[in-house]
Amino acid sequence: MHTTGEPTRIVIAGFPALSTPSTLLEQRAEARSQHDHIRKRLMLEPRGHYDMYGAVLRQDTELVRSGQAHIGVLFTHNQGYSTMCGHATIALGRFLVDTHDPAVFPKREELVSDPVRQTTRVDIHAPCGVVNVSVPTRQNERGVLVADSERDVSFISTPAFASGIRVTVSIPEARRWPELVAQGRRSVTLDVSFGGTFYALVSARELGFPTGLARGRMDLDALSRCVTLLKAHLVEDEGFRKYITHPVTPDYSFLYSVMVVDEEVGVVPAGADGAETGLCFFADHQIDRSPTGSCVVARMALAYAKGIRKIGERWTYHSVVSNAFGGEGGFTASITEEADVTDAQGRVVAKGVRVCVEGRAFYTGSSTFVAETGDATADSGFTMQSVTQG
Numbered sequence: 001m002h003t004t005g006e007p008t009r010i011v012i013a014g015f016p017a018l019s020t021p022s023t024l025l026e027q028r029a030e031a032r033s034q035h036d037h038i039r040k041r042l043m044l045e046p047r048g049h050y051d052m053y054g055a056v057l058r059q060d061t062e063l064v065r066s067g068q069a070h071i072g073v074l075f076t077h078n079q080g081y082s083t084m085c086g087h088a089t090i091a092l093g094r095f096l097v098d099t100h101d102p103a104v105f106p107k108r109e110e111l112v113s114d115p116v117r118q119t120t121r122v123d124i125h126a127p128c129g130v131v132n133v134s135v136p137t138r139q140n141e142r143g144v145l146v147a148d149s150e151r152d153v154s155f156i157s158t159p160a161f162a163s164g165i166r167v168t169v170s171i172p173e174a175r176r177w178p179e180l181v182a183q184g185r186r187s188v189t190l191d192v193s194f195g196g197t198f199y200a201l202v203s204a205r206e207l208g209f210p211t212g213l214a215r216g217r218m219d220l221d222a223l224s225r226c227v228t229l230l231k232a233h234l235v236e237d238e239g240f241r242k243y244i245t246h247p248v249t250p251d252y253s254f255l256y257s258v259m260v261v262d263e264e265v266g267v268v269p270a271g272a273d274g275a276e277t278g279l280c281f282f283a284d285h286q287i288d289r290s291p292t293g294s295c296v297v298a299r300m301a302l303a304y305a306k307g308i309r310k311i312g313e314r315w316t317y318h319s320v321v322s323n324a325f326g327g328e329g330g331f332t333a334s335i336t337e338e339a340d341v342t343d344a345q346g347r348v349v350a351k352g353v354r355v356c357v358e359g360r361a362f363y364t365g366s367s368t369f370v371a372e373t374g375d376a377t378a379d380s381g382f383t384m385q386s387v388t389q390g
């Protein structure tokens, strides 16, 4: 499927069995340590490409067993396994409503529909927790309930919180990019926020670039080189570590992405109070084509913490792709409630919010992948970067 151009390759069969019973985070660790060749095979060339994204369905997790979720999922990308993904959640909502194969989705029959709103709820156990997905539905010509592609899917996030507001980071000389140097600067000021995974949020202007993302006008190569240097510094900077340390779950304590935001607004659709545009570099410098649902969550939490967004206000987030399509594919979000992060003893460790994100995903096709004996690419895959730069 794709969500605003961002792919989700949904693995419905063939993934090796993982230990059961185990938690979803244990399954994530096992997939990474024992079966990473499957991820590489499906995400990288020649079966995938540098910017491919995937979702491996997990029918058995601790929260499926306890009845808190209908199904679990592991998210995959060019570097490993994410802890949250909004664009894939939107795609999975539709896919799961449409999937009647009990081997793929054993709890399909337990889904509850709302006949008035014409929606069906699917609770998905993502590595960051349970996300409640609301899928618009309709009866098809044979009377079967199917997901309605003409209305938005929405999901309600796990608690999201700002972990660093206006953090000034010194950039060592070896890591300064030309646009920063040209302004005679040695530092940048950015924000850090958690939307199921940690995002560093920085404006294009702060990086030394003119605005223009919203109009699709930006020197992408130069911006990409800048973000490579900035992220490499942030992940090594000891002083920065506290902003990407999750107060409860060590598995979440890493910097997933640098999101470059633009002061230009992009298309403001009817019913939204405002809009923003951003360009998300995540994992190993993958570029998200979609407005990045988990970062939309992080951005709303950040705006709430800064006092510039209220509960119920509706804000639309664009990627360069959604702006290129006249605003189609923007994700519209609203904060539904305050929601604190608590530790195992129930103590509040971070003040946060839950965010509702709306977007639309479409089917692109179905595939069967094979790996033959003697195929040198089968277990590692490759990217042009890996074969030219090691």
Ligand SMILES: O=C(O)[C@H]1NCC[C@@H]1O
Pocket: 006, 053, 082, 084, 085, 086, 087, 088, 282, 288, 290, 291, 292, 293, 294, 295
């Ligand atoms: O929508 C999202 O949240 C994701 N898209 C690719 C990178 C993020 O995980």
